[in-house]
Amino acid sequence: MSRGSPVVTATGGPRGPAHLVLTAAVARRYYLDGRSKVEIAEEFALSRFKVARLLDDARASGMVRIEIGHPGAIDVDLSSQLMATLGLTHCVVTDTPEDDPATLREHLGAAAAELLAEVVTPDDVLGLSWARSVSAMATALRSLATVPVVQLTGALARPDVDDSSIELVREVARVSGGPAYFFYAPMAVPDAATARALRRQPEVAQAFSRIGSVTIALAGVGAWAPEQSTLYDATSEAERSALAEQGVCAEISGVLVDAAGEPVRSALTDRMIGITAAQMRAVGEVIAIVYGRAKVDAVLAAVRGGMVNSLVTHSTLAEALIDAVRAGAPGVKGAG
Incomplete structure (x- = not known):
């Protein structure tokens, strides 16, 4: 020119x-x-x-x-990589720093809300287990197909917790416009006889009768360690130690599992009011919202045991999970 x-x-x-x-x-x-x-x-x-x-x-x-991006800072490449590594149905990884747990829960909750709004259809039945991260999802949720919403675990009363399983189910059902199946009962009671009696109460029995129809569930994953599981923190020191000796590595909605992902039967199991290991494995998709690198072994155990098959997490935990599999973590689909 x-x-x-x-x-x-x-x-x-x-x-x-x-x-x-x-x-x-x-x-x-x-x-x-x-x-x-x-x-x-x-x-x-x-x-x-x-x-x-x-x-x-x-x-x-x-x-x-x-440029192709996402307002929630979703790391698309890392999400795909972790999904393939663990053989997950869905995986969303946010690029959120780990140093502020409250902000981390907020970002993961927003990402989980978007995922739920996308994957839930009117043919589904949604089950909710209480966890701080699941509560953050409910706060961020703006739209959802009209579906029944089922409470999967009893309430865990703690001084630092502002809401409960009941409010969680009600809040999500309000967004959905579908029926809510909830019950007033604690997650764990003092003895097995009380647990059996509570499970026979009409509202508890009605909610439990719906668990078999749940197609998508949301849950948290806790490592069996201090400040890594609300259930762990709510039990006595003697019980924590005894369960650790039995090989408990993680808890998912109150279901205790060892490092291989196999359920650990215990006195605490008999005192729980909530979904069982067999019921959780029967759910088509269980989405866990998990944060904190200390939970690597717990997440891998949950995936190995078939308790969890989708994840919403953050980049540092995602990278640690991939590194663990590459280092030879046994029994994880997609490893090697």
């Missing part, structure tokens, strides 16, 4: 200063202000076809560069 020749645009006309200014203004209205092409055409007294050509020119010239 000779010096002084006009620059040719994608629309076939010269790109002078006026054209550049008009193109930039139209692009700003469309991409940043969210205005429709019809609205832009009316504002600038242009045809819709002229607006479309200007937007094409903005992209072709490099004035507008479109």
